[in-house]
Amino acid sequence: MSEGLYDLIFICMPTTPEEEITKIVSTLEQTASEHGGKVEKVEKWGTRKMAYRVAKQREGFYVYLALHSTQGSLIKELERRLKVTDAVIKYMTVRVDEEIKRQQKLVAHREHRARRRPRKPAAASPVTPAAAPAAEQQAPTS
Amino acid sequence: MSEQQSVPRPPGPSGGPREGGRPSGPGGGPRRGKRQYFRKKKVCRFCVEKVDFIDYKKVEMLQPFVQERGKILPRRMTGTCSKHQRWLGVAVKRARNIALLPFATEL
Numbered sequence: 038m039s040e041g042l043y044d045l046i047f048i049c050m051p052t053t054p055e056e057e058i059t060k061i062v063s064t065l066e067q068t069a070s071e072h073g074g075k076v077e078k079v080e081k082w083g084t085r086k087m088a089y090r091v092a093k094q095r096e097g098f099y100v101y102l103a104l105h106s107t108q109g110s111l112i113k114e115l116e117r118r119l120k121v122t123d124a125v126i127k128y129m130t131v132r133v134d135e136e137i138k139r140q141q142k143l144v145a146h147r148e149h150r151a152r153r154r155p156r157k158p159a160a161a162s163p164v165t166p167a168a169a170p171a172a173e174q175q176a177p178t179s
Numbered sequence: 180m181s182e183q184q185s186v187p188r189p190p191g192p193s194g195g196p197r198e199g200g201r202p203s204g205p206g207g208g209p210r211r212g213k214r215q216y217f218r219k220k221k222v223c224r225f226c227v228e229k230v231d232f233i234d235y236k237k238v239e240m241l242q243p244f245v246q247e248r249g250k251i252l253p254r255r256m257t258g259t260c261s262k263h264q265r266w267l268g269v270a271v272k273r274a275r276n277i278a279l280l281p282f283a284t285e286l
Contacts, residue, residue, distance in 0.1 A: 087278035
């Protein structure tokens with residue numbers, strides 16, 4: 038019953054044809070829906086240089102998925118599938134919901150403060166000086 | 180886009196002069212009277228930009244805080260505040276796991 042948001046990144050062999058990567062992604066999506074999860078976002082970063090050699094390769098095709106999962110067994114199953122797939126040379130799953138929650142909290146806090154702060158000086162100081170010169174200006178002209 | 184613009188900033192004013200200034204600081208005494216060396220106030224780059232979340236996927240953002248050989252730069256070099264240094268460490272370690280950043284550059 039653990040609900041969570043996950044980042045799943047996997048790296049394919051640079052020689053893998055595009056169709057095969059699409060196939061891998063679609064099987065992962067299917068597995069996710071079978072286990073009560075959902076793939077929210079798919080990003081293909083394309084072939085890029087890796088920081089160190091993996092499976093004797095210096096380059097790899099990166100694919101990034103954002104997942105929503107309702108049970109932990111989904112992640113287990115997805116990782117098992119990636120392990121079995123020959124084209125995939127590396128994968129990583131990171132749980133990110135707590136960080137997103139923290140980020141949202143901070144953003145909300147900042148917005149709250151930003152909303153509160155300018156109102157005080159705007160309400161207190163500019164009204165009276167602005168009103169006074171306006172009245173003074175009106176008096177001589179009329 | 181915004182990360183790319185901001186990337187060159189930290190290594191320039193924060194990383195550069197301090198690296199040269201630090202070793203000469205404690206040892207190099209007899210130059211002037213009171214102030215032997217002048218140090219710019221370090222400001223946490225993430226605090227200035229109001230970063231709430233350091234993403235391990237944005238390598239360009241992490242690169243300035245990592246040495247060429249893959250070490251994470253200490254806080255005293257970059258001026259990062261402790262909260263953001265903590266987040267940064269986690270992000271760099273995640274990026275290393277998926278080969279976005281090196282553990283150690285092999286030659």
